[in-house]
Structure formats: structure tokens, C-alpha cells
Amino acid sequence: MAKAKKQTPLMQQYNTIKAKYPGALLLFRVGDFYETFGEDAVKAAGILGIVLTKRGNGTESETALAGFPHHSLETYLPKLVRAGQRVAICDQLEDPKQTKTIVKRGVTELVTPGVSYNDNIVQQKANNYLASIFNDKGQCGVAFLDISTGEFLVAQGSANYVDKLLQGFKPTEIILPKKQYKDFSEQFGTQYYTYTLDEWPYTGDYATETLLRHFEVKSMKGFGIDRMPLGTLSAGVALHYLNETEHRNLQHISNISRIEEDNHMWLDRFTIRNLELIGSTNENAATLGDILDETASPMGARLLRRWIVMPLKDLKSINERLDIVAYFYSNREIRDELIKEIKQVGDLERLISKIGLQKANPREITQLKRALYAVEKLKALTNQEASDALRVISEQLDVCEIIRDKMEQTLQAEPPVALNKGNVIADGVNDELDKLRKVAFGGKDYLLEIQRRESEATGIPSLKIAFNNVFGYYLEVTNTHKDKVPASWLRKQTLVNAERYITEELKEYEEQILGAEEKIQAIENRIYAELLLDIAAYIKPIQLNAQLIAKLDVLLNFALIAERNYYVKPQLSEGKVLDIKGGRHPVIEKHLPIGEDYITNDTLLDPETQQIIIITGPNMAGKSALLRQTGLIVLMAQIGCFVPAKEASIGLVDKIFTRVGASDNLSSGESTFMVEMNETASIMNNLSDRSLILLDEIGRGTSTYDGISIAWAIAEFLHNHPFARAKTLFATHYHELNELTNSMTRIKNFNVTVKEMNNKVIFLRKLVPGGSEHSFGIHVAKLAGMPAKLIARANEILKRLEQERTGGEQIKDSMRKIQKQAYQLQMFAIDDPVLEKIRDMLNNLDVNTLTPVEALMKLDEIQRLLKN
Numbered sequence: 068m069a070k071a072k073k074q075t076p077l078m079q080q081y082n083t084i085k086a087k088y089p090g091a092l093l094l095f096r097v098g099d100f101y102e103t104f105g106e107d108a109v110k111a112a113g114i115l116g117i118v119l120t121k122r123g124n125g126t127e128s129e130t131a132l133a134g135f136p137h138h139s140l141e142t143y144l145p146k147l148v149r150a151g152q153r154v155a156i157c158d159q160l161e162d163p164k165q166t167k168t169i170v171k172r173g174v175t176e177l178v179t180p181g182v183s184y185n186d187n188i189v190q191q192k193a194n195n196y197l198a199s200i201f202n203d204k205g206q207c208g209v210a211f212l213d214i215s216t217g218e219f220l221v222a223q224g225s226a227n228y229v230d231k232l233l234q235g236f237k238p239t240e241i242i243l244p245k246k247q248y249k250d251f252s253e254q255f256g257t258q259y260y261t262y263t264l265d266e267w268p269y270t271g272d273y274a275t276e277t278l279l280r281h282f283e284v285k286s287m288k289g290f291g292i293d294r295m296p297l298g299t300l301s302a303g304v305a306l307h308y309l310n311e312t313e314h315r316n317l318q319h320i321s322n323i324s325r326i327e328e329d330n331h332m333w334l335d336r337f338t339i340r341n342l343e344l345i346g347s348t349n350e351n352a353a354t355l356g357d358i359l360d361e362t363a364s365p366m367g368a369r370l371l372r373r374w375i376v377m378p379l380k381d382l383k384s385i386n387e388r389l390d391i392v393a394y395f396y397s398n399r400e401i402r403d404e405l406i407k408e409i410k411q412v413g414d415l416e417r418l419i420s421k422i423g424l425q426k427a428n429p430r431e432i433t434q435l436k437r438a439l440y441a442v443e444k445l446k447a448l449t450n451q452e453a454s455d456a457l458r459v460i461s462e463q464l465d466v467c468e469i470i471r472d473k474m475e476q477t478l479q480a481e482p483p484v485a486l487n488k489g490n491v492i493a494d495g496v497n498d499e500l501d502k503l504r505k506v507a508f509g510g511k512d513y514l515l516e517i518q519r520r521e522s523e524a525t526g527i528p529s530l531k532i533a534f535n536n537v538f539g540y541y542l543e544v545t546n547t548h549k550d551k552v553p554a555s556w557l558r559k560q561t562l563v564n565a566e567r568y569i570t571e572e573l574k575e576y577e578e579q580i581l582g583a584e585e586k587i588q589a590i591e592n593r594i595y596a597e598l599l600l601d602i603a604a605y606i607k608p609i610q611l612n613a614q615l616i617a618k619l620d621v622l623l624n625f626a627l628i629a630e631r632n633y634y635v636k637p638q639l640s641e642g643k644v645l646d647i648k649g650g651r652h653p654v655i656e657k658h659l660p661i662g663e664d665y666i667t668n669d670t671l672l673d674p675e676t677q678q679i680i681i682i683t684g685p686n687m688a689g690k691s692a693l694l695r696q697t698g699l700i701v702l703m704a705q706i707g708c709f710v711p712a713k714e715a716s717i718g719l720v721d722k723i724f725t726r727v728g729a730s731d732n733l734s735s736g737e738s739t740f741m742v743e744m745n746e747t748a749s750i751m752n753n754l755s756d757r758s759l760i761l762l763d764e765i766g767r768g769t770s771t772y773d774g775i776s777i778a779w780a781i782a783e784f785l786h787n788h789p790f791a792r793a794k795t796l797f798a799t800h801y802h803e804l805n806e807l808t809n810s811m812t813r814i815k816n817f818n819v820t821v822k823e824m825n826n827k828v829i830f831l832r833k834l835v836p837g838g839s840e841h842s843f844g845i846h847v848a849k850l851a852g853m854p855a856k857l858i859a860r861a862n863e864i865l866k867r868l869e870q871e872r873t874g875g876e877q878i879k880d881s882m883r884k885i886q887k888q889a890y891q892l893q894m895f896a897i898d899d900p901v902l903e904k905i906r907d908m909l910n911n912l913d914v915n916t917l918t919p920v921e922a923l924m925k926l927d928e929i930q931r932l933l934k935n
């Protein structure tokens with residue numbers, strides 16, 4: 068009790084608020100500062116590098132304290148959030164001047180990694196999704212919500228499917244019920260930032276209620292998500308969470324749509340990772356996303372990322388995209404003009420979201436206005452006779468003239484960023500504002516005017532206006548002219564040779580000027596708020612504009628990239644043959660050493676005659692590159708992009724599976740081989756008639772025999788599958804697999820060629836029919852800088868193995884022999900008579916009785932032996 072008594076009212080208020088937001092770091096506004104206390108202060112000081120001090124030194128209520136000026140919030144907030152903090156911003160809810168007791172305070176926003184729209188926190192070119200997940204007996208509902216763009220998506224399916232969506236959407240925060248956390252982390256790993264909620268919002272009724280209230284509808288049927296009850300539940304909880312984090316102005320979340328599993332090509336999470344589509348385990352590696360991104364707007368960049376992980380499988384939609392790209396490809400002038408205008412648009416999607424959130428500043432409104440002018444130009448430019456698809460876009464673009472003109476008229480041409488800096492609203496919008504401005508800012512002129520007028524009226528030439536703190540503005544008259552002073556003036560002060568008067572007009576002016584600045588601020592605020600409300604009525608059409616422009620941007624970008632990188636338009640069909648001529652790897656070709664050309668390759672896969680290709684070839688020959696480029700070319704075609712090839716005709720692919728390279732998953736405690744088998748099992752269980760399967764060295768993570776057996780059985784399984792002849796590229800070091808063609812007609816052997824010249828291997832990188840015999844692995848080891856002795860020994864072992872390679876038992880025998888030798892593989896394992904002699908000499912020495920001179924002589928002897 069004694070302690071409680073000592074608490075100041077401020078700290079009491081702080082503690083009450085702090086208790087409401089467990090787990091959050093509380094920024095507590097006191098005057099012009101945001102303060103943090105106790106543990107929060109220690110954390111904040113550590114993350115922000117600000118000074119940690121103490122409050123109430125020596126008293127019982129002593130606490131750590133760290134703060135920063137309120138205007139630095141923009142700088143410090145992102146740092147805290149990026150460091151993984153949930154930050155509650157507590158503001159003063161009333162004007163301190165208007166209250167005699169303690170100022171009312173409350174949290175106005177809780178910023179978390181997944182619920183952020185601050186430009187300094189979210190990435191420009193990536194969405195910032197909050198994911199909400201709910202699992203019910205193996206079925207998962209998931210919702211993705213980006214508060215910074217207003218996008219809201221729902222999906223439902225197996226845990227595997229949701230895993231794949233998480234890989235593609237890369238949410239910055241995932242919320243889920245507390246009870247499900249353990250299962251979640253086992254299923255999806257621990258790499259995500261998660262936040263767990265109590266169970267109670269997770270009831271169908273509550274979640275649906277929340278959605279209905281938000282969208283102001285009677286039923287969710289119109290959004291087409293009613294068939295996804297778990298997805299809907301997750302979506303409802305996502306909105307609930309926004310409410311919990313004090314985000315209530317959400318008009319810009321104007322739509323919710325489902326992610327239709329059936330509309331998109333299936334890329335499992337391994338494929339997204341293995342093909343390095345938008346991210347790579349290697350920080351510095353370029354991804355397909357990097358190579359394909361020359362977009363002109365952040366919206367385009369974000370849409371591109373989404374397209375890359377969600378390729379289409381519907382011929383009509385793909386061709387629609389390809390046709391527009393082709394049009395831009397051959398109409399460069401229009402393309403350049405469109406790109407120029409799109410650059411003017413900026414991030415329209417996030418701008419309009421800020422209107423919804425009521426957080427848009429005056430500069431941003433000016434940018435919004437500028438964007439709408441650009442929309443007008445884009446509308447005209449896309450109205451092209453020659454392209455129906457472009458005309459459809461043109462028709463949908465909405466210039467929103469009325470609101471654009473309103474912004475133009477209401478705001479100054481170049482307003483400041485902050486509303487409270489003043490001079491935001493244009494002149495001529497509001498009479499009172501104009502008058503007050505004249506008073507407040509034209510003060511000097513106004514006073515001179517009074518002085519001139521009164522001097523003339525009274526005939527006092529030396530009349531002077533001045534100000535003092537006691538009675539404000541006054542007129543000063545020297546004693547010579549005292550008798551000319553009108554009766555209406557009120558004498559206030561008599562000096563030795565002058566007198567000071569005030570007048571009714573001066574008093575009025577003074578009152579005006581004193582209140583003017585505050586009044587100006589109030590009027591500007593009011594007009595600005597009205598303008599924001601007016602703009603909010605246009606959220607939907609402006610969002611549609613943003614989507615159309617993003618799409619245009621990506622398609623223009625595809626045309627631009629196609630021209631720059633010499634891509635061609637792929638021919639897509641309902642057929643099942645994949646025929647690529649002169650294909651290249653889009654990423655590797657960009658990163659070859661200067662002067663080196665990428666060697667192109669043809670790939671033909673035909674379920675009738677050449678369903679599976681076994682590719683052998685030495686290490687480093689380019690097998691993996693070939694596999695990946697095939698997958699990437701198909702994927703690029705199906706997102707509507709031209710492809711790196713001379714020609715490509717592609718029968719629609721519905722799933723791409725890859726098992727490329729060893730993906731060590733040590734951090735999650737799984738063995739490499741287990742991961743490999745997991746990935747392969749998922750392929751075998753999910754393949755279809757239109758699948759493309761890329762297998763790279765399956766089975767290499769275990770013993771040779773196990774490996775060959777598994778690889779063999781996989782090839783057989785794929786070949787003999789009852790209904791799905793999945794097209795497969797199978798790279799392997801097991802030359803034994805070349806035997807498969809003897810019994811299976813649709814399996815063909817190819818190899819990536821090399822040439823051996825003067826004991827050196829030259830990589831030709833051409834894919835040709837037939838198997839290959841050598842791996843040249845030792846050669847690669849040599850290139851990698853292994854010690855020469857080690858290489859010599861490896862060659863020796865290899866030679867012996869090859870000589871004795873007539874059957875399994877023999878191999879084992881020779882391995883046994885080799886192993887025996889290996890124990891002796893010490894310094895003198897090489898049978899060189901000189902070395903043997905030296906060994907014997909050394910062995911016969913008795914070091915204990917050797918004098919230094921004798922030792923030197925022995926050394927000399929050894930040296931001479933070696934020299935001879």
C-alpha cells in the first residue's frame with residue numbers, strides 16, 4: 068500500500084495503460100516526448116541507442132527511463148518494429164491547455180511487424196502481409212491481409228497447400244490460436260514471426276459477424292468465400308486483430324477474395340525455393356524475381372512477385388497477357404510513354420490506403436492528385452484501336468475528375484508534409500481563413516495601414532504604432548500634437564514628451580491576431596478532414612486504377628525485359644508436349660563471366676515417346692542448370708512473360724515439382740536425406756498428367772546401392788504410372804540408370820557433353836542423346852584446389868575400381884582392399900623407393916641419444932637423397 072501511495076498520477080495512468088497491452092513496448096507521450104519506462108526503457112535504449120536515465124532517483128518508485136522527441140517517431144518506430152517489437156503508441160487525447168487535471172491518454176495504434184503501413188517499415192517492392200491461420204483436423208484456413216495496400220485474401224486446404232502459400236506470400240507476421248502453436252511450429256517451422264491469440268475469437272459466428280460488420284453486408288456470399296468456412300474464420304480473426312491493435316479506419320479494405328487453388332499452377336514450397344523464384348537461401352544470389360523486375364511502380368513490383376509464385380494454367384488468360392506483351396514489344400513508342408506516366412503514378416495503392424486509415428499527409432494528397440492526372444494520360448494512351456485487351460483497361464481506368472479537381476482547388480500547390488505547419492489549404496477556399504491569414508501574416512502591413520489612415524485623418528504627421536506587454540498595441544503622439552487626438556481614443560500612458568493611446572480598432576485587431584494562428588489551424592484541420600472524407604468516397608475506383616496500372620506495369624515490364632534479354636513469345640497449347648529450342652537459364656546467363664556465352668540447349672519432352680529423360684554427365688557440366696532452366700521457361704510462359712529461348716512450344720503444365728540440389732535443413736534438425744525423401748514423396752503422391760518433374764540426383768544422400776535402387780524405382784514408378792505420364796527430367800550420377808531404357812520405352816538417355824584434352828576437361832554444356840560414362844568428379848575436386856596428393860590417391864582408387872568393375876561383389880571386395888590401404892594412407896603411403904628409404908632411416912633413429920650435430924647431418928643426408 069505504501070508503494071501505491073507514492074505513485075504519481077502520471078505513473079498510475081501509465082501502469083493502467085501498460086497493463087492493457089501485454090507484450091507490447093509502450094511509447095508514452097509526455098509533452099513533446101515519447102517516454103518509455105522500466106524494462107521497456109532498457110529495451111528501447113538498447114535498440115535505438117538513446118540515453119537511459121532514471122526517474123525518481125533513490126525513491127521507492129525509481130524506474131529506468133528513456134525517451135525521444137515526438138517528431139522523431141518516424142525515425143525510431145521502424146527501428147523498434149524491425150527489431151521484432153510490438154509497439155503501442157500512447158498519445159495525449161486532449162489539449163493539455165484545456166484541462167486542469169492530468170491529460171487524458173490512450174493507445175492510438177499498436178504497430179506490429181504484420182500490421183504496419185509506415186513507409187519506413189514496409190518494403191516498397193513487397194507486400195506486408197499479416198497471415199491468420201486456423202487448423203481444424205488437418206484442414207487449414209488462412210487469410211492474408213496487407214493493411215498498407217488493403218489486399219485481403221482467403222484460402223483453405225491441406226497443411227501442405229497452406230505451407231506453399233506461406234512460402235509464396237512471405238507474411239511478416241502470423242497469428243493463430245494459442246493452443247495450436249505447437250502443431251503449427253512442427254508443421255511450418257519456427258522461422259516466422261508469430262503471435263498467438265486466445266481461443267474465443269475463433270468461433271464461426273463471431274468471425275462472420277466481424278466480417279459482415281466490416282463490409283456492411285448481410286451475407287458473405289457475394290465475395291465467394293462461403294465455401295471456405297475455415298478461411299472465413301481466419302479472415303474474421305484477422306480483422307478482429309486489427310481492431311485489437313487499434314486500427315479502426317479500414318475503409319480501404321474494401322474487398323476480400325479467395326485464392327483459388329485450381330486456377331493456378333501448383334508450385335510446391337520446394338519448387339519456390341529450389342528454382343529461386345523470389346528468394347534464395349543464398350543471400351547474394353539473384354532470383355528470377357530480380358531478373359524479371361524492371362517495373363516502373365512499387366505496385367507493379369508487388370504484383371510481379373505474386374504472379375511469379377502463382378502462374379496461370381488457363382490458356383485464355385495466359386494468352387491474353389502474352390498478347391498485350393507482344394503488342395508492347397512491337398510498339399515501343401506507346402510502351403515508353405506508358406512507362407513514363409506510370410512512373411508519375413507512384414504507389415497509388417498505398418496512398419489510397421492511407422486515405423482509408425486517415426493517415427495521409429498533405430504531400431501525399433498532392434501525389435494522389437498527380438497520380439490521377441497520370442491516370443488520365445494512361446487512359447488515353449491505352450485506348451488503342453489495335454488491342455482489345457488494352458481498350459478494356461482504358462475503359463476501366465477512372466480519372467475521378469471531380470475529386471481530383473477538388474484536391475487541386477483545396478490544397479496549396481506545394482503544401483508542407485505536416486498539416487500543423489500551416490499553409491496547407493489554398494487561398495480562396497474559405498473567406499474566414501483568408502481574412503485570418505491576412506491578419507496573422509499580413510500584420511505589419513495592416514498596422515502601417517492604420518497608422519497611415521489615422522495620421523491622415525488627425526493630421527498628426529509623427530503618429531507611431533507600437534506594442535508593449537502591458538496594454539498591447541498603442542498609438543503614440545508627441546506632446547506637440549496632443550490637442551489633435553480625437554475624443555474616441557483612450558489614453559493609457561503619459562511619458563515626458565509623449566502620450567500613448569489605444570483605439571477600438573487596435574483592440575479588435577489585437578484580439579484577432581492573438582487567436583488567429585489557432586483559428587487558422589482549426590479551420591485548416593477542418594477543411595483537410597473534410598477533403599479526406601471526400602476522397603475516401605473514391606477509394607474503390609482508385610483501388611481499381613491501382614490494380615489496372617500494376618497489371619499494365621508488369622506487362623510493359625515483360626515487353627521491356629523481352630527486348631533487353633532477347634526473349635521470345637512462347638506458343639502455349641492444350642497439348643502435352645514440351646518443346647524448347649535453344650533454351651537458356653534466365654538468371655545464370657546474366658551472371659556469366661565477361662566473354663563467356665551461355666550455351667543454349669534443346670529440350671523435348673513428349674508423354675508418348677520421350678516422357679522421361681535421364682541426364683548423365685560430369686559434375687559441373689550443367690545438368691542442374693538445364694533442369695532449372697526448363698522449369699523456369701515453363702513458369703515464365705505461364706505468367707505471361709516471353710522466354711529465354713529461340714522457340715518454345717509448351718503444352719500447359721499444371722504442376723512443377725522439383726527436387727534440385729541438396730537442401731540442408733540442419734537448423735530444423737532433419738537430415739538431408741530425410742528432407743530429400745520427404746520432398747520426393749510429395750512429388751510421387753501428387754503428380755498429374757500435366758506435371759513437369761525435375762529430379763536432380765535423387766538418392767545421392769544415402770549409400771550407393773540404396774541410392775541407385777531408390778532412383779531406379781522412382782523412374783519406373785513415373786514411367787509406369789497408371790494415368791499420369793508426367794514429363795520428367797532426371798539428372799543423375801548413377802550411370803547404372805542408363806540401363807532403364809532397355810525395358811522402358813519412354814525413357815531416353817541424354818548427357819551433357821565435355822571434352823577431354825591434355826588431361827584437362829572442357830565443359831561443352833551441350834545436351835546430346837546417349838548416356839555418359841565418366842563423372843570427372845576428381846577433376847572438379849582438383850579445380851576446387853584439393854591437395855595434389857589427395858587427388859593422386861583418388862585417381863588411383865578410381866582406376867582400380869574401374870578395372871574391377873564387373874559386379875557388385877567385386878566392387879565391395881575392391882572397396883575392402885582400398886579401405887585397408889586407407890588406414891595406411893599416411894605420409895609415406897605412396898610407394899616411392901626413395902621415400903621408403905627415408906621412412907626406414909627415420910624409423911631407425913633413436914631421438915633420445917641423437918646429438919644436435921648428428922641430427923643436422925641426418926637432415927643433410929635426407930635432403931641429398933631427395934635431390935638425387
Ligand SMILES: Nc1ncnc2c1ncn2[C@@H]1O[C@H](COP(=O)(O)OP(=O)(O)OP(=O)(O)O)[C@@H](O)[C@H]1O
Pocket residue numbers: 655664665666667684685686687688689690691692693832
Ligand atoms: N549452358 C550453360 N552455359 C554456360 N554456363 C553454364 C551452362 N550450364 C551451366 N553453366 C555453368 O556451370 C555451372 C555448373 O552447372 P551445374 O550446377 O548445372 O552443373 P551440374 O552438372 O549440375 O553439376 P553437379 O553434378 O556437380 O551438380 C553453373 O553454375 C553455370 O555457371
